[in-house]
Every structure is written in C-alpha cells, then in structure tokens.
Amino acid sequence: MSKLQRQEDEMYEVGYMIEILPDCRTCKDYHGQVYGGIELVCAVYPYGYSGDGCPDYQAKKG
Numbered sequence: 001m002s003k004l005q006r007q008e009d010e011m012y013e014v015g016y017m018i019e020i021l022p023d024c025r026t027c028k029d030y031h032g033q034v035y036g037g038i039e040l041v042c043a044v045y046p047y048g049y050s051g052d053g054c055p056d057y058q059a060k061k062g
Contacts, residue, residue, distance in 0.1 A: 020048050028058045 020041055024030050029042040041048040044056045
C-alpha cells in the first residue's frame with residue numbers, strides 16, 4: 001500500500017469519527033452527498049468540523 005493510499009484511508013477513518021454538527025445542514029457550504037460510503041460534509045471541512053462551532057458557518061439564504 002502506498003503512503004498516499006494510507007493517508008486517504010486515515011482520512012476516511014477520521015470522517016467516520018466526526019459527528020456532523022446540526023448547524024452544518026443549514027450552512028451554505030453544506031454538501032451532504034455520499035461518495036464511496038463517505039459523506040462529503042462541506043466545501044470547507046469535507047469530513048466535518050471537529051470543534052464546538054464552525055468558524056466558517058454561513059446560513060443559507062432564503
């Protein structure tokens with residue numbers, strides 16, 4: 001297994017461990033589609049933000 005593949009696998013594992021914040025679903029950057037069993041959360045934090053509140057949150061207009 002290549003170093004790049006190991007890094008990708010580790011990123012996927014991290015993606016499973018981070019809980020999606022409720023605000024994510026109302027953010028303009030939210031994507032929410034699943035690719036290969038992994039949810040792409042947003043454009044800024046593909047695997048979700050791991051803190052208490054996302055510093056890049058912007059509410060969807062409309």
